[in-house]
Amino acid sequence: MSLSNSTIRIAYVVAVARNGVIGAGGKLVWRIADDMKWFKKVTMGKPMVMGRKTFESIGKALPGRDNIVITRDQKFAAPDVRVVHTIDDALMLAYECAQARGADEICIIGGGEIYAQLLPRTDRIYLSKVDAEIAGNTYFPALDSAEWSETRESACAPSDKNQYACEFVILDRRAGSGEIH
16 A cells, blocks of 8 residues: 555654663553653544554553554454554555544554564654663664654653653654655
């Protein structure tokens, strides 16, 4: 499927520790309320694509967004979720949902395998930089900084609601880098 004539971007929404960790044992490894607010702000009203393990870590469909889950499990089903079995099917469905909603982005929200496979086709990354070195077993793929321009949005300090300091940035792919999709 080609989105090259579309104004609908593929955007990642991800929180990453300094050492690249995004999770451990299928779970988030921090409590950062401001990151949850940022996530809701950038995904609301848009289709979200995620792997089954990411969906299971969330535990339910998130309201106000199309929840699209990719899984190899032909029997998987969940309330308020649309299930697909390939990344291309997920993107096609997400594109249709975005058009129907008038959304300008498809949000990819994890996990590690989905991020790795779609990185060459991604236009934007909503990145929460978690100021910590965290033990984990799921990592975000390394980025080539020459391919991305960074805009700082905001930050948060550690508090009773934010386990770690966090910086919120938007990375946009520079023209001429990455694959045409």
